[in-house]
Amino acid sequence: MATEILSMESIRAGYGPNDVLHGTSLRVDSGEIVALLGGNGAGKTTTLGILAGTVAPRTGTVRWMGKDISRHSIADRLRQGLVLCPEGRRIFPRLSVEENLVAGTWIRDPKATPRKIREAYDRFPILGQRRGQLGGTLSGGEQQLLAIARALMSEPKLLMLDEPSLGLAPLVVERIFSILVEINACGTPVLLVEQNANQALKIAHRAYVLSTGTLVREGTGQELLASDEIRRAYLGGD
Amino acid sequence: MSTAATLRRLVPLALLAILTAPFLWFHFDTDLTTGTPLLSWEPSHGWKFLKVVVPGFATGALVAFLARLWDRTPRTPLVARASHEVLETPWMVLVLVATLSVSGLFLSPKGLSMGTFVAIYMLLALGLNVTIGFTGLLVLGYSAFYAIGAYTLALLSQAFPGFPVWLSLPAAFVTASLAGLLVGLPCLRLRGDYLAIVTLGFAEALREILRNLAITRGDKGFPIASTSQFPAIGPLAAKQVAWIAAIATLALVCLAVHRLYHSRTGRAWIAIREDETAAAMMGIPVVRQKLLAFAVSAGVGGLGGAIFAGCWGFVDPSTASFEQSVLVLAMVILGGIGSLPGSLLGAAVLYLVPTLLRDQIPAIADYRLFFFGSILVAMMLLRPQGLLGSPRHRLEMEGGS
Numbered sequence A: 001m002a003t004e005i006l007s008m009e010s011i012r013a014g015y016g017p018n019d020v021l022h023g024t025s026l027r028v029d030s031g032e033i034v035a036l037l038g039g040n041g042a043g044k045t046t047t048l049g050i051l052a053g054t055v056a057p058r059t060g061t062v063r064w065m066g067k068d069i070s071r072h073s074i075a076d077r078l079r080q081g082l083v084l085c086p087e088g089r090r091i092f093p094r095l096s097v098e099e100n101l102v103a104g105t106w107i108r109d110p111k112a113t114p115r116k117i118r119e120a121y122d123r124f125p126i127l128g129q130r131r132g133q134l135g136g137t138l139s140g141g142e143q144q145l146l147a148i149a150r151a152l153m154s155e156p157k158l159l160m161l162d163e164p165s166l167g168l169a170p171l172v173v174e175r176i177f178s179i180l181v182e183i184n185a186c187g188t189p190v191l192l193v194e195q196n197a198n199q200a201l202k203i204a205h206r207a208y209v210l211s212t213g214t215l216v217r218e219g220t221g222q223e224l225l226a227s228d229e230i231r232r233a234y235l236g237g238d
Numbered sequence B: 001m002s003t004a005a006t007l008r009r010l011v012p013l014a015l016l017a018i019l020t021a022p023f024l025w026f027h028f029d030t031d032l033t034t035g036t037p038l039l040s041w042e043p044s045h046g047w048k049f050l051k052v053v054v055p056g057f058a059t060g061a062l063v064a065f066l067a068r069l070w071d072r073t074p075r076t077p078l079v080a081r082a083s084h085e086v087l088e089t090p091w092m093v094l095v096l097v098a099t100l101s102v103s104g105l106f107l108s109p110k111g112l113s114m115g116t117f118v119a120i121y122m123l124l125a126l127g128l129n130v131t132i133g134f135t136g137l138l139v140l141g142y143s144a145f146y147a148i149g150a151y152t153l154a155l156l157s158q159a160f161p162g163f164p165v166w167l168s169l170p171a172a173f174v175t176a177s178l179a180g181l182l183v184g185l186p187c188l189r190l191r192g193d194y195l196a197i198v199t200l201g202f203a204e205a206l207r208e209i210l211r212n213l214a215i216t217r218g219d220k221g222f223p224i225a226s227t228s229q230f231p232a233i234g235p236l237a238a239k240q241v242a243w244i245a246a247i248a249t250l251a252l253v254c255l256a257v258h259r260l261y262h263s264r265t266g267r268a269w270i271a272i273r274e275d276e277t278a279a280a281m282m283g284i285p286v287v288r289q290k291l292l293a294f295a296v297s298a299g300v301g302g303l304g305g306a307i308f309a310g311c312w313g314f315v316d317p318s319t320a321s322f323e324q325s326v327l328v329l330a331m332v333i334l335g336g337i338g339s340l341p342g343s344l345l346g347a348a349v350l351y352l353v354p355t356l357l358r359d360q361i362p363a364i365a366d367y368r369l370f371f372f373g374s375i376l377v378a379m380m381l382l383r384p385q386g387l388l389g390s391p392r393h394r395l396e397m398e399g400g401s
């Protein structure tokens, strides 16, 4: 029995004079993995920005557990458990792995930090081995793991990720996606923005397809994987 | 950040310098007999300034460039561990302060006052390091807060005859922090090096105000009643009391700054320095934290100014001079941006070397700016992390990521 956790309704948003989103609505229910697909410049990052509070909507509302949070600050949303793992990872290159993790706990009780760091190292042993290494010297895959681990330090009740597979080798992508499935299996809904539609649809319960700021398709992962139209447009399909 | 990127960042500042340079030739003054403000064109004024500053920077660049050509050995890759910072413990600071404190009592009066000045400059370098080093905010007019501290003591001593210096010190901290908040509020909401330009303008404006207001007694300066200076206590002469007060304040500020740096607040500052956008995404209130850092920094500057006023017994508008700001900036850069012991060392070297050489080579006083300019440029190119720089800055400068 799924209840709605997060939704946005008729969101119009953009930068300067131009609208990027033209009245977009979507929702994430409890326990779900939802994929948000679309080409470059479709407005995926903007959508996540609206949800996380880094971009202000022009009209429309963002609801979190039924409450209107459109005007809440980033910090307020984080405190409520709405956590974004941003595009391009954005780890702190000159902070150590451990300091990067600690940065994710700013809005949480510092007393819990040591325990959470231990948990992070249990989940990602490679980060434990490199705890003193500077973030910028990690490999791309390790950096993405660090970005996810740092997001988990904020104790998400819903985790949003912006293109976590960007620039990673297929094997590493698989690892990242299996981690997302694992996180989801523990009860955290996931909203996943991806270019790598094929992989994303395989793990997603539901998916949206965004095209120049308008949702053009919505369906279960299976439906979209099977759709010829989607295959042609977004999966580079044969 | 590569050298090229560093240079690119300097382009707007260079443009600003070119635009503001003509003002060096203006001389703003008050006719002391009639009180009318006078604005005049002073041919020698600007040339004197440029004659010293421009060759200074040029020579520094040249020396650094030549040395770069020489040094073709590949740089050793950084052992990428931040553990180096274990060295930056209160112990090191305490040892330094204790040594200075005891040895100072055996010094001649002249040595003692030199020592007090070293402590004051260490305080200033520490304070400036909080914004430049920890939070990554460039401040070019730091002397404004030094002057505000000094004049706070002076004005208090005038308004309340016999106002004790011990109360002026915290008052100076407060007024300078408040001034920092006022100046920082409009520009810290923005990204980029606005603070550098705004503080530079603020210091210049403040100096003109100090020169022209009746209450600050203009260019003649402001002698401070001896009852509001550091007093003699028991067997200790006033100079010795000033020395110990300076050292004690320095120790206190050292520890406070060290504590802050390693606290949650300090971590927020570092995160902001490293990536402001990412820091905001972690929920760190970026504007508030930048303001806090700047207010602390300004307050420490004010404290330095009040100690100066309380021991020197005289303040004048040159406390807010650009040269003063550059001097402290050079101290921070020489010692190592972001490094606490580095600031202390930089301050000691850059105060003592010119002062000690002044007697031997009188010309050095004229070429002070030349000397600082050369050091700044040479350090930027040769050892950007400074003498005792923290490994993080080293990594940045060598393009490690």
Ligand SMILES: Nc1ncnc2c1ncn2[C@@H]1O[C@H](COP(=O)(O)OP(=O)(O)OP(=O)(O)O)[C@@H](O)[C@H]1O
Pocket (backbone or CB within 6 Å): A015, A016, A020, A038, A039, A040, A041, A042, A043, A044, A045, A046, A047, A195
């Ligand atoms: N800060 C900004 N200022 C101005 N325009 C922006 C800004 N951020 C995004 N845009 C514009 O908004 C549109 C949507 O950008 P957005 O980043 O949301 O796309 P995206 O779907 O995430 O694309 P990609 O897959 O390439 O990351 C683009 O045309 C982009 O140029």
Ligand SMILES: [Mg+2]
Pocket (backbone or CB within 6 Å): A044, A045, A046, A087, A162
């Ligand atoms: Mg994007």
